[in-house]
Amino acid sequence: MSKSSTGLAKQARDQLVKRFLGRQGNAGSAITPPVAADVPDAYTRFDRHPAYEKIMVPRAAAQRLNIANPYFKTHQGIGGALTQIDGRPYLNFASYNYLGLSGHPRVTQAAKAAIDHYGTSVSASRLVAGERPIQRELERALAELYETDDCAVFVSGHATNVTTIGYLFGPKDLVVHDSLIHNSVLEGIKLSGATRRAFAHNDAQALEAVLAEMRSQFQRVLIVIEGVYSMDGDIPDLPAFIDIKQRYKCFLMVDEAHSIGVLGTTGRGLREHFNLPGSAVDIWMGTLSKALAGCGGYIAGETALIENLKYAAPGFVYSVGIAPPVAAAALEAIRVMLAEPDRIERVQTRSRQLLAMLRERGIDTGHAQGYAVVPAITGSSIKATRLSNALFDQGVNVQPILYPAVEEKAARLRFFVSCLHTEQQLETVADLLVKLQ
Numbered sequence: 337m338s339k340s341s342t343g344l345a346k347q348a349r350d351q352l353v354k355r356f357l358g359r360q361g362n363a364g365s366a367i368t369p370p371v372a373a374d375v376p377d378a379y380t381r382f383d384r385h386p387a388y389e390k391i392m393v394p395r396a397a398a399q400r401l402n403i404a405n406p407y408f409k410t411h412q413g414i415g416g417a418l419t420q421i422d423g424r425p426y427l428n429f430a431s432y433n434y435l436g437l438s439g440h441p442r443v444t445q446a447a448k449a450a451i452d453h454y455g456t457s458v459s460a461s462r463l464v465a466g467e468r469p470i471q472r473e474l475e476r477a478l479a480e481l482y483e484t485d486d487c488a489v490f491v492s493g494h495a496t497n498v499t500t501i502g503y504l505f506g507p508k509d510l511v512v513h514d515s516l517i518h519n520s521v522l523e524g525i526k527l528s529g530a531t532r533r534a535f536a537h538n539d540a541q542a543l544e545a546v547l548a549e550m551r552s553q554f555q556r557v558l559i560v561i562e563g564v565y566s567m568d569g570d571i572p573d574l575p576a577f578i579d580i581k582q583r584y585k586c587f588l589m590v591d592e593a594h595s596i597g598v599l600g601t602t603g604r605g606l607r608e609h610f611n612l613p614g615s616a617v618d619i620w621m622g623t624l625s626k627a628l629a630g631c632g633g634y635i636a637g638e639t640a641l642i643e644n645l646k647y648a649a650p651g652f653v654y655s656v657g658i659a660p661p662v663a664a665a666a667l668e669a670i671r672v673m674l675a676e677p678d679r680i681e682r683v684q685t686r687s688r689q690l691l692a693m694l695r696e697r698g699i700d701t702g703h704a705q706g707y708a709v710v711p712a713i714t715g716s717s718i719k720a721t722r723l724s725n726a727l728f729d730q731g732v733n734v735q736p737i738l739y740p741a742v743e744e745k746a747a748r749l750r751f752f753v754s755c756l757h758t759e760q761q762l763e764t765v766a767d768l769l770v771k772l773q
Contacts, residue, residue, distance in 0.1 A: 394738070398721065406724045406736055414439035417756035419733060427761055429734040429751040432626035434708050435597050435679045436756040437669040443629050450664035462657035463647065470660050474667045478622075478634050481596070481604050481670065483614035486642040489634045489658045490651055493593060493623030494520040496633030499651025500621070501558070501589075502527030504644070510554040512546050514538065514561050516568065518591060521560050530558075537565075537703070540576040547584045557586040558619075563595025563606040567742060567750065568702050569687070569709030571599065574610045578617070589619035597627020598708045603673045603680045627673070630666035632658050682755035683708055686762065690753055693766040699773075702746070711737075711748040712769060720747040726772040732765050 378384035398405065412420045416436055419428040437443050454468055462471065475487040490496040501524030505511060509530040513521055516537045525532045531554065535542040543559065551557055559581050561572045574590070581588040592605045600608025605622070607614060614620065619637050624630035635645060645652055673679065688706035695701055700713040714720040720736035727734055727749075734749050742748065751765070 394717065397718075401718065403718065403721050404725050406721055406728070409733070417754050417758070417761060421733065424731070426728070426731050426733040427765060429732065429753070429765065431752055431754065432594075433629070433754055433756075434627045434683050434752070435603070435629075435669070435673060436754055437627065437629040437672055437679075440629070440669070440672060442672055443665050443668045446668035447661040447665040450660040454660035456661060457659050458657040460656060461653060463653050465657075467657055468660055468663075470663045470667065471658055474658070474663045474670075475634070477667055477670050479636055482607065482620050482636040484620065484636045485639040487634050487636040488642050488645045488649075488652060489624070489632055489663070491632050491655055491658055492651075493625055493631075493633035494523075495651045495655070496621060496623070496635060497521050497591065498524040498527060499649045500619070500635055500645060501525055501530075501560075503649040503651075504528075505530045505556060505558055508554060509556040509558070510550060511558045511560060512543060512586075513559070514565075514572070516565050517560055517562065518566065518593070521591065537568075538570065538572050540573060540580060543577070544580050544584075547580065547586065551584050551586070557584065558589055559586050560589045560591065563590055563592040564598055564707045564709060565703070566594050566709060567737060567748075568711060569691075569704040569707050571595070571606065571609070571705060571707060574606050574612065574617075578612070581618075587618040589621060590617050592620060592622040593633075594626060594709060595707070596622045597673055597680065598683060601680065602677050603627065624662070624666040627669070628666045629669040630662045632662060632666075679755045683753060686755065686757050686759070687753045689759055690751060690757075690762045690766065693762055694769065697766055697770045699766075699769060702748070708753050710751045710753060712751065713746060713748040715745050715747065717744060717747040720749055723769075723772060724749055727765070727768060730768055730772070732768060734765075 382388060409421050415428055415431040416433055416439065417428060419426050450470055454470065458468055471489065475489055478487040479485065490499070497518070497520035501511065501521065505528040507529040509528070510533065511525045511528070511530045512533045512535060514537055515534040533546050533550065535546050559577065561577055564571055577588060590606060596605045597603040599605050602608065607616065619635060619641065622634055624632045624634065635642065647653070687708050687710060690710050691701055691704050691706040694710065694712060702711050702713050704710050714723060717738040720738060724734060724736040734751055737748050737750050739747060
């Protein structure tokens with residue numbers, strides 16, 4: 337090697353060392369290490385992270401008031417209308433198992449058979465490593481539920497909204513959403529960089545007022561609503577929102593996390609409830625973790641939408657494919673749901689019964705309409721937590737929803753109703769609520 341080559345190699349090496357060590361300075365000048373003394377201590381400790389400190393404030397207040405933490409209880413076994421916690425049986429109103437299909441023998445057996453055939457994981461992204469027949473069977477079954485061209489299944493319901501909205505929309509676009517929309521939608525909008533506007537809950541006229549003012553300023557516009565609102569148990573007037581999206585040339589997305597399996601005579605969700613074709617909505621989103629006894633999320637719609645997501649949406653392309661036992665469980669849950677529509681009828685009946693019982697006893701149930709989710713609004717986070725703990729002592733498991741998940745004045749207990757609940761169980765909890773308030 338020539339002397340000039342040796343000198344160049346040494347110079348390159350010195351530059352790499354300098355960058356690695358994070359040092360500054362020109363060649364030949366004194367090089368000093370970076371000064372860390374001015375970095376606040378709070379920036380180097382997780383216990384000083386603002387979000388953690390925010391979590392600790394209500395926890396400290398609860399400890400001062402001798403209020404036990406109602407969260408992260410350990411359940412033994414399947415969570416249905418009943419559950420077991422620390423060896424004790426409880427009436428359970430803290431499970432999304434609306435149709436009682438998590439733990440259903442056919443669903444369980446389908447998952448076991450998939451493990452035997454495919455293993456517990458596909459171990460890679462479907463785009464780069466291929467897919468399994470069970471994954472496509474599930475997607476075709478979901479597309480058939482919605483009468484759409486196709487469907488894409490993701491490994492997380494929350495990530496489904498984040499990656500779909502974050503990928504499809506951008507800084508020149510507008511996303512308008514119901515004021516009570518789920519966090520996953522808000523995070524997706526944030527990722528997209530799109531302009532965001534909220535409209536008053538379930539108020540189609542308020543939506544139209546926003547679009548009349550702003551539609552012309554943006555390229556693509558997305559409207560996002562839910563099928564059953566997860567905090568309140570009410571539903572939107574879907575035909576009214578479809579009319580607005582058509583007149584203002586927008587996309588409409590419906591989050592059916594809590595409405596698939598709950599609405600319609602056969603559980604096909606909001607469109608069946610209103611007797612509408614799948615093509616009336618541009619983006620159908622749902623989750624597998626509630627009525628469908630699995631875990632993950634999906635998007636159903638036209639071919640161009642689904643192919644776009646499968647080939648380019650980060651949450652699909654860079655994530656492992658849905659696990660075979662989970663896909664098999666959800667697929668069998670769909671089959672059981674369609675074969676046994678009495679499950680949907682029962683969950684609807686029980687939901688209406690609990691709603692009526694609470695209202696008859698003077699309990700504030702907010703916007704609830706009797707669709708699987710029934711709130712009991714306490715008006716205070718402390719009161720909600722104390723009431724949850726008092727019910728737990730009496731053998732009833734129901735979780736409080738506190739500020740900032742809802743406004744402080746809207747703090748509540750949230751009851752998830754299953755087709756497995758009996759009328760007597762509902763009477764029991766309604767009477768206890770009145771007694772313990």
